[in-house]
């Protein structure tokens with residue numbers, strides 16, 4: 001049979017020689033390869049032809065650049081490359097990972113893990129239509145806030161509640177709705193930056209409110225607020241300094257004290273809690289965080305907090321407070337742009353419901369379950385995993401069980417540490433240890449289920465607090481061993 005020009009690909013006599021552009025097959029020829037036909041049947045023409053074209057374009061550029069051997073552009077090699085490309089492009093960019101950093105609520109790793117009932121409720125609600133904004137009693141249009149309002153009021157003692165996308169949005173909306181074009185008084189000790197370019201003074205400006213700073217970095221007194229209040233004051237604001245602590249000669253005005261001033265002067269008081277645990281963490285032996293319900297009881301008119309920090313739910317900004325203030329916030333047009341979608345709303349509803357049975361929370365809520373895992377249990381787990389991990393990283397690395405200090409994370413309780421345990425992996429050779437550690441960290445990140453640890457003091461540390469199922473790590477070890485070989 002005559003060989004068509006575009007099939008002039010296999011040349012025994014030229015093997016080992018440099019490829020020329022004309023040695024590359026056409027897209028059609030590549031698609032006719034039996035191995036590629038199987039891919040075509042599975043994924044269809046659009047994806048395969050697109051990837052084949054991109055592959056051949058890339059190969060052509062390389063061939064023109066020289067130094068590509070003829071053997072590298074034969075059809076079996078190209079169809080294998082095409083298969084790789086197709087697999088790669090169907091691999092989601094968002095991947096599950098193992099968080100062994102020791103930081104439980106890790107913002108870069110997706111913050112809180114959803115509880116099983118939240119996942120189930122979300123699935124059920126997303127699989128078909130639901131009553132997101134439909135009143136099943138009357139058949140009239142409903143309000144999506146009503147899905148969670150009653151429960152949030154029960155849990156916090158507030159008169160009213162609404163939710164938006166995240167707490168940054170909750171703060172922005174609160175300021176815009178209550179203080180646009182007017183003044184907001186905040187202590188200089190509370191002008192926080194929470195990362196990701198969210199700085200209280202900037203948020204204030206975005207909301208169109210004028211920031212009036214009072215007091216000093218370390219000390220702010222009641223009179224500082226009193227003196228700053230005037231006819232143009234729209235709001236007194238407290239911000240929980242969730243990601244830092246000012247220690248030493250300090251003074252802040254409590255919400256209760258400030259609420260008295262606010263009431264006497266006819267100005268509302270808002271508090272941004274950031275993380276907002278709905279249960280007292282101290283009762284689990286964890287560091288204490290202020291609770292939204294305490295803020296309401298203290299007399300705050302509006303309290304904002306996150307859904308995916310200590311609450312352990314989806315990304316959300318929860319706003320609770322008086323009927324009047326929450327009503328104004330809800331009616332403000334920006335609310336429509338910041339409203340929560342049905343997906344996290346379903347997750348939030350199911351998560352809040354867990355709080356109706358607080359006795360079960362340390363079992364039912366993953367965030368609290370991880371935060372309360374006993375150190376001894378984590379250490380025992382490290383001991384059990386020691387040999388298998390040591391074997392996988394030998395002979396270049398040695399592994400030991402170590403005591404570690406973890407963190408709650410997400411800006412919560414920055415100065416408190418969580419006593420934990422895990423594995424420390426150290427290079428055997430002191431020379432080139434830094435490079436060996438980087439290589440190890442890279443190999444861990446490239447595993448099918450990427451393992452994220454942290455490097456400290458010339459060791460790679462795997463804090464096991466967040467590893468509830470040892471098999472998840474054990475299953476990665478063969479691939480790790482291969483990568484390090």
Ligand SMILES: *Cc1c(COP(=O)(O)O)cnc(C)c1O
Nearest residue numbers: 166167168242273274275306411
């Ligand atoms: C985290 C935090 C926010 C922002 O909350 P997100 O839910 O991340 O948008 C706002 N204020 C404070 C004090 C915070 O700690």
